[in-house]
Amino acid sequence: MKQLLRVQNFGVSSDGIGAGESQSFESPFGLDHGEMFAWAGATASWPNRTDPGGSRGLDDYFTRDFAHNIGAEIMGRNKFGPQRGPWQDLEWRGWWGDEPPFHTPVFVMTHHPRPSFTLSDTTFHFVDGDPGAILEQARAAAGGKDVRLGGGVTVIKEFLEADLVDTMHVAVSPVKFGSGLRLWESPDELLDRFHLEVVPSPSGVTHHLFWRK
Amino acid sequence: MKQLLRVQNFGVSSDGIGAGESQSFESPFGLDHGEMFAWAGATASWPNRTDPGGSRGLDDYFTRDFAHNIGAEIMGRNKFGPQRGPWQDLEWRGWWGDEPPFHTPVFVMTHHPRPSFTLSDTTFHFVDGDPGAILEQARAAAGGKDVRLGGGVTVIKEFLEADLVDTMHVAVSPVKFGSGLRLWESPDELLDRFHLEVVPSPSGVTHHLFWRK
Structure with missing residues (x-):
């Protein structure tokens, strides 16, 4: 069985923006992202849900499928944290506290390697290299399962550019940001290489489902 | 975590019919069911898929979710086979050959018990009793996971009647049968107890998603 590279539950605004330009500790997305994830937070299977219901x-x-047959994640350094350049603070171990929602090896792309560490059942590795080489490492660590491409925008665009993405689920929210890190001008840009189904949800987001032609 | 009872990927016609009156070995559904399942057969995750793609x-x-967190299935005797009354032919071991697509214990409801048997990683048990008692057995066998209610129509109606169903996914096909075993006159019959989302698919079926209020 082929090990797919899958983008899962990635959120963008109606103008294709996934994050702001000015990320900080206080603002992991660099913009008011609440509305972009409200659809997911309302579901029973949202990994961070603390109450029943x-x-x-x-x-x-979609939230239920987040971890389904996923054996590793690749993420960009900016999804991991707000520091840039050489690591100043190795105490930083991600936004997610002691129980990160990944439960697999996670490969953080960075030009500034640091030692791997483990929190609960998630191990973070810090890797430098081109998308193909990093995907190869993630596949080897995934135990035969698929690899999730966790974002952010820059990383997804790099892997799309390298034609390594097999399936992509993007939830488009009915909010407009105007400026920021843009995944696309229009989803139609991907139609040369992907099938696309556009599925409006009663929650107001529109699920965009891409899979390779 | 509560063990849910879930109906998954159950197919009915636009007039609510899930099977014909006259099931036989040649006709497991007692009607021309091809159009009712074409949507599922076209997907990459269809359990019976033999070719890639x-x-x-x-x-x-929906097909990908079929087995997700499922630890046991309950099915009616008519889903298991075309025989009625006392078992004439214990050689009959279901429609599915040596590799049934369930991969869990399966509880077949019947007034005519017979010995359990195992095919590959599926074990069939034959049980008599009311829905509540059978659900209890299935939950105990499910290793903490959910239980799938596999149908057919009669069994689903019995469990709905007993108010034991937690979630239900019914794929309504754009085909009309006129007569047969009817799940509902209208899905609205269930709105007193369930939330309902109606999601049209590009394939032509309309997914009906119910979950308990």
């Missing part, structure tokens, strides 16, 4: 309609199929 | 759009989320 939550919806089990269409959106829940 | 298949779509990875909306419909694939």
Whole structure:
């Protein structure tokens, strides 16, 4: 069985923006991202849910699928944290506290390697290299399962550019940011290489489902 | 975590019919069911897929979810086979050959018990009793996971009647049968107890997603 590279539950605004330009510790997305993730937070299967309940309609199929047959994640350094350049603070171990929601090896792309560490059942590795080489490492660590491409925008665009993405789920929110890190001007840019289904959800987001032609 | 009872990927016609009146060995559904399942067969995750390929759009989320966190299935005797009354032919071991697509214990509801048997990683048990008692057995066998209610129509209606169903996914096909075993006159019959989302798929089926209020 081929090990796919899958983008899962990636959120962008209606103008294609996934994050702001000015990330900080206080603002992991560099913009007011609440509205972009409200659909996911409302579902029963949202990994960070602390209370019981939550919806089990269409959106829940997407949050439920987040970890399904995923054996490793690749993420950009800016998804991991707000520091830039050489590591100043090795105490920083991600935004997610002692129980990160990944439960697999995670490969953080950076030009500034640092030692791997483990929190609960998630191990973070810091790797330098081109997308193909990093995907190869992630596949080897994934135990035969698929690899999730966790974002952010810059990393997804790099892997799209290298034609390494097999499936991509992007939830487009009915909010407009105007400026920021833009995944696309229009999803149609990808139609030369991908099938696309556009599925409006009762929650207001529009799920965009791409898979390789 | 509560062990849910879930109906997954159950197919009915636009007039609510899931099977014909006259099931036989040649006709497991007692009607021409091809059109009712074409949407599922076209997906990459369809358990019976023999060739690579298949779509990875909306419909694939449903076939992909078929086994997700499922630890046991309950099915009616008529889903298991075409015999009625006392077992004439214990050689009959279901429609599915040596590799049934369940991969868990399966509880077949029947007034005519017979010995359990195992095919590959699926074990079939034959159990008599009311829905509540059978669900209890299935939950105990499910290793903490959810239980799938596999159908057919009669069994789903019995469990709905007993108010034991937690979530239900019904794929409504754009085909009309006129007569047969009817799940509902209208899905609205369930709105007193369930939330409902109705999600049209590009394939032509309309996914109906119910979850308990």
